[in-house]
Amino acid sequence: MAYYTRVVSKDEEFPSFEELAELIRSGHPDFKLTLEEGVEEEWETLLLSSVDEVEVALLERNLVFDGSAGQDVIADFLEDLEDCKPESGVAWLEEYLAEVKTVYAFQHLQGAEMVDGGNALHALRSALWERGDAIIQADGEGFTNEEGFHIVWQFSDSVSGPWNMGVLQDSVWHQFTMDLGDADHRAAFLAGEVPSDLTATLASGPRE
Numbered sequence: 001m002a003y004y005t006r007v008v009s010k011d012e013e014f015p016s017f018e019e020l021a022e023l024i025r026s027g028h029p030d031f032k033l034t035l036e037e038g039v040e041e042e043w044e045t046l047l048l049s050s051v052d053e054v055e056v057a058l059l060e061r062n063l064v065f066d067g068s069a070g071q072d073v074i075a076d077f078l079e080d081l082e083d084c085k086p087e088s089g090v091a092w093l094e095e096y097l098a099e100v101k102t103v104y105a106f107q108h109l110q111g112a113e114m115v116d117g118g119n120a121l122h123a124l125r126s127a128l129w130e131r132g133d134a135i136i137q138a139d140g141e142g143f144t145n146e147e148g149f150h151i152v153w154q155f156s157d158s159v160s161g162p163w164n165m166g167v168l169q170d171s172v173w174h175q176f177t178m179d180l181g182d183a184d185h186r187a188a189f190l191a192g193e194v195p196s197d198l199t200a201t202l203a204s205g206p207r208e
Contacts, residue, residue, distance in 0.1 A: 007104040009134040028120040056111035086192035089151035174200035
């Protein structure tokens with residue numbers, strides 16, 4: 001089954017193909033971007049691959065409007081959130097998703113499993129996210145806030161290890177690193193609380 005990560009943006013504007021291609025050329029010279037669908041000024045699908053043709057990821061740019069594929073993605077997100085926790089994170093996400101204009105979907109391919117390929121993919125995804133007014137979604141994990149902290153639980157029950165998390169309380173994000181496999185940490189997060197043995201940093205509430 002295909003694995004996707006996505007940058008979910010409130011912005012209709014997007015970087016040009018050449019801007020993204022130059023980012024890869026300069027920062028990851030063993031990799032390249034190829035235009036697969038659309039034209040350079042209005043690209044729709046790009047292929048990230050190594051210079052020796054190992055495919056790393058397909059990047060699709062989906063606009064969100066009535067009847068669009070992007071709208072279908074948002075509808076699927078909202079359906080998947082129905083049983084998620086914490087409730088504060090879900091409520092924030094539902095409001096956020098209502099304002100989304102563009103979904104950048106990365107289908108991870110064979111080359112994404114290589115360290116260098118994964119780094120190139122991460123650089124490309126970060127370039128889109130860091131433009132602002134954007135969050136990140138990953139299959140089997142969930143969503144971040146705009147600061148990159150994870151705000152809903154969509155992990156499997158067997159997951160473990162450190163992860164950067166955020167809970168929203170009184171319009172302020174409380175952000176911390178928890179052990180996903182720790183039952184007490186997990187219970188606190190699902191309840192929308194900071195685990196009692198951890199210290200959180202405060203961030204501003206949702207950006208206007």
